[in-house]
Amino acid sequence: MAGEPQADCLFCKIVKGDVPATVVKETETTVAFRDINPQAPVHVLVIPKVHYPDAASLAAAEPAVAADVLREAGEVALQENGDSGFRIVFNTGAGAGQTVFHAHAHVLGGRGFNWPPG
Numbered sequence: 001m002a003g004e005p006q007a008d009c010l011f012c013k014i015v016k017g018d019v020p021a022t023v024v025k026e027t028e029t030t031v032a033f034r035d036i037n038p039q040a041p042v043h044v045l046v047i048p049k050v051h052y053p054d055a056a057s058l059a060a061a062e063p064a065v066a067a068d069v070l071r072e073a074g075e076v077a078l079q080e081n082g083d084s085g086f087r088i089v090f091n092t093g094a095g096a097g098q099t100v101f102h103a104h105a106h107v108l109g110g111r112g113f114n115w116p117p118g
């Protein structure tokens with residue numbers, strides 16, 4: 001069934017507690033934890049507890065949970081980095097650099113960012 005945990009999914013294992021992660025915030029529908037290979041002083045991943053392969057398919061199937069991810073991204077940025085600005089990235093598809101196919105928002109802060117991102 002759509003949204004069900006996948007046995008071979010790393011982030012489903014983090015949701016379940018089978019793979020350890022440094023959790024910075026959790027809600028009924030989301031988990032936020034530090035990226036294992038940080039690209040900025042603040043680099044947190046916000047994921048839905050339900051399994052969808054990317055953020056767009058999450059938003060299509062469960063828009064309320066997608067909104068939860070977005071709200072939590074803002075709350076985590078405030079918690080970790082105050083109001084100095086942050087970037088949210090949803091890599092979507094292997095061609096765009098996605099490597100873990102469970103929807104996630106990268107929340108990045110604590111340094112400057114180029115635009116366009118390249």
Ligand code: 5GP
Pocket residue numbers: 010019021022033034035036037038045090091097098099100101
């Ligand atoms: P993607 O490339 O799919 O947009 O992002 C996946 C992210 O997951 C990468 O930034 C990578 O560093 C992070 N990551 C991969 N494996 C683990 C892990 O086991 N634990 C944590 N905390 N992050 C991971």
Ligand code: ZN
Pocket residue numbers: 005006009010011012013050051052101102
């Ligand atoms: Zn998953």
